[in-house]
Amino acid sequence: MSKKKSDSIKDISTLGEFGLIDHLTKDFKIVQKSTLKSIGDDAAVIFEQDRQMVVTTDLLIEGVHFDLSYMPLKHLGYKAVVVNLSDVYAMNAEATQITVSIAISNRFPLEAVDELYEGVKTAAKIYNIDVVGGDTTSSTRGLIISVTAIGFAEKEELVYRDGAKENDLIVVTGDLGAAYLGLQVLEREKQVFQVNPNNQPDLEPYVYLVERQLKPEARKDVRELLKALEVMPTAMIDISDGLSSEAMHLCKNSKLGCNLYEDKIPLDPQVISTCEEFNLDSTTIALNGGEDYELLFTISTEDFPKIKGNPHLTVxxxxxxxxxxxxxxxxxxxxIPLKARGWNSFQETSE
Amino acid sequence: MSKKKSDSIKDISTLGEFGLIDHLTKDFKIVQKSTLKSIGDDAAVIFEQDRQMVVTTDLLIEGVHFDLSYMPLKHLGYKAVVVNLSDVYAMNAEATQITVSIAISNRFPLEAVDELYEGVKTAAKIYNIDVVGGDTTSSTRGLIISVTAIGFAEKEELVYRDGAKENDLIVVTGDLGAAYLGLQVLEREKQVFQVNPNNQPDLEPYVYLVERQLKPEARKDVRELLKALEVMPTAMIDISDGLSSEAMHLCKNSKLGCNLYEDKIPLDPQVISTCEEFNLDSTTIALNGGEDYELLFTISTEDFPKIKGNPHLTVxxxxxxxxxxxxxxxxxxxxIPLKARGWNSFQETSE
Structure with a gap:
């Protein structure tokens, strides 16, 4: 309950849980009309009369989902929000609120938590969402972040995984494989640094890849784009575990099969050049890499003329x-049969 | 994606994330009309036309919030749900849905996760709520549980922390201090066991205390009780951190002061006898113990005759x-001035 006004306090244990919450959330502004009560009571209060609500949650663990040796905390806060919003957009809903819970060691300086929350705030601002709640606690080891995201859509706007029909076209937004390659580049630079700390990494040729790994964006724009194009997807999912795994989800949920075409998979030139350098097959990376947070959806063949030539969308x-x-x-x-070789945190060695 | 049908599989890493989710959630039945889509898509879908929604979240960390050496996993799963529902009831709302995320070491046997989920399932059944989503992932160390709870109430039913008026009566449900004493009993037995593993603990005199610690209940009944009594609280909060801390929240949010009366604080006889045995002051325990998950609320003095003599409610x-x-x-x-000495996970030593 020590609601300190001074900004010079650097010790989380002095602030206490409530003081820390006050400190972290004092700048949060409410932007959504549906947010009736934000942080500061037993629960947040949200109201939308006609639209349906979607809710999704993710848990991020240090040493499993991220490595603080190359993941700046601000980026981590940003990414923790974005990966959840991506699931909301994959329902074709508007993301409106999030809760953010963190567990940190009590030896973590307040500045570090501030950095993390700067990323959360930045994401909230860019994606026009309210941070309405959360929990802060200590951890015995490492940093843990749990985000729950809420969104709304008209009933007829919502797109599920199970609505695809035979012959529907499979469409992907953006390009694939870059986030995974970005991670490979960062892992390599980390090893180089461990051997020789004076070695300055040259990330110039990999800027796009590293950005896709450290500061991914969720496709908020696709809902608006599809509305403008008057295209209603029949099924949709976001690509967090890799194209292969997600395409299989759409197939299994819709009780269908699929044919994907290797030569159609959109790849950034940096993905192609870096795959050559790392001696990796770019199709394998695009299929199994994960963390691209692009959207994968199906449309009726009748809608093809509406999306044809759109730079954001590839059949x-x-x-x-x-x-x-x-x-x-x-x-x-x-x-070749598709296999879900996407990331599995329960396996110690990648397949 | 290895959706295994055999129940003999015991290895989480073989099941994989999706297999584990399928395995854990296959028995969950939907009971709430507002749950339109549960587990199995990018997000759950919930719809209520007229009532307002409340949302609250908690993060539980092994070694900080619980000790598996005396906390059975089934009880832990149950408690993780209950502590979140308590926040929903503290808004005077009906709890309807939860999401449950867990992070576990990949050396955790599947049977252990099943036990944990048995507790989640039992709580969902008893409190009539749907488990609509979540996340399962591996942890580098220990068990982490994150629960988000959702509830609904009519706009005029919701009770905030800031609505108390001067002279309003302060009411508490049930009795206080037992959960904290239960923890002290368990800690003592753990130490005795560590010295001599053949020593069988005799928990008979502490049954109520231990149950309050290991299997707390949230006051779902109070919303119905108050409705039946035609009493509308002016402010309400749940007692998770201790009476003192929560009373101070009500005061600060309502911009008021308060007088609590030591002789009015409801204590179970086991609390009194165990405080004597442990040489502890029972009032201090009730004020600062925490984890009772009772409700603390204020009512207009006009409503006093309606609650007078009710065995669940004490002014x-x-x-x-x-x-x-x-x-x-x-x-x-x-x-004596109230102090918030409730539990603070950021402090290494309790005050």
Whole structure:
């Protein structure tokens, strides 16, 4: 309950939980009309009369989901918000509120928590959402962040994973594989640094990749874009675990098969050049890399003319009958079964 | 994506994240009309046309909030849900949905996670709520549980912390201090066990205390009770950090002072006898113990006849003008300022 006014206090244990919450949340402004009561009571209060609500949550653990040796705290706060908003946008809903809980060691300086919350604040501002609650506590080791995101949409706007129909086109936003490669670049630089701390990393050729890893964006714009194009996806999912895994989710939920075309998968030039440098297959990276936070959706073939040529959207395949299975058609015209080799935090070695 | 059907699989890393989610959530039944889509898409979908929504979240960390050496996993799962529902009831709302995220070491056997989820399921059943989402991931060390709870209430039903008026009566449900004493008993037995593992603990004289610590209940019944009594609290909060800290929240939010009366604080006989045994002051325990998950609320003096004599409700004081401050009046008629000495996870030593 020590609500300190001085900004010079640097010790979290002196502030206490309530003081820390006050300190961290004092600048949060309410922007959503549906936020009736934010931080400061037993619960936040939200009201929307006609739209349906979506809710999604993610837990991020230091040493599992992020490495503070190359992840700046501000970026981490930003990313923790963005990965949750991505799930809201994957329902074709408008993201409106989040709660943010953190657990930190009590030896963590207040400045570090401030940095983390700067990232949360920045994301809230850019994505026009309210931070309405959360929890701060100590951890025995490492940093833990839990975010819950809330959004709203008209009933008929919501897009589920199970609505795809046979012959629907499979569309992906943006490009794939960059976030995973960004992580590989950062891991390599970390090892170089450990061998020789005087070695300054040259990240210039990998700027896009590193940015996609450290400061991903959620596709808030796609909901508006599709509305403007008058295209209603039949099914949608966000790409957090890799194209392959997500395409399989759409197929299984919609009880269909699919054909993806290797030559259609959108890749940034930096992905292609870095794959060559690292001796990696760019298609494998795009299929299994994960963390791109692009959207993967299906549309009726009738809607194809509406999206044709749009720089944000790429048709990469189509849905088939379930018995045809889930495949990728290579450049050499070979049909290879899709496998979900996406990131699995429970496996000690990657496949 | 390894959706295994066999129940004999015991290895979480083989199941993978999606397999584990399927395994853990396959028995969850939807009971709330407002749950339109539960686990299985990017987000859950919830709809209530007229009532306002409340949302609250808590993060529980092994070694900070619980000790698995005496906390059975099933009880832990139960308690993790209950502590969040308590915040919903403290808004005078009906709890309807929760999300449950867990992070576990990949050396945790599946049976242990099942036990934890048994507790979650039991709480969901008893409190009539739907588990609509969550996240499962690995941790580098220990168990982490993050629960977000959602509830609904008519606009005019919601009770905030800031609505108390001068002279309002301060009412508490149930009795206080037992949960904290239960923890002291368990800590003592743990130490005895560490010295001599053949020593069987005799918890018989402390059954109520231990139950309050290991299997607390949230006061779902109070909302219905108050409705039946036609009493509308002016302010309300749940007692998670101790009576003193929570009373101070009501005062500060309502911009008032208060007088609590030591002789009015409801104590179970086991609290009194165990305080004597442990040489502790029972009032101090009730004021600062925490984890009782009772409700503390204020009512207009006009409503006093409606609650008088109710075995669930005890008037323990009244609100005063802010300039009078926040005090407890002792049995010896001494006025002592209230201090928030409740639990603070950021402090290494308790005050």
């Amino acid at each position: 990469i395949g189509h849905m088939t009958h379930q018995k045809e299975g889930m495949h990728i058609i290579t450049r050499a015209n070979t049909k | 323990i004081g009244h609100m005063t003008h802010q300039k009078e401050g926040m005090h407890i009046i002792t049995r010896a008629n001494t006025k």
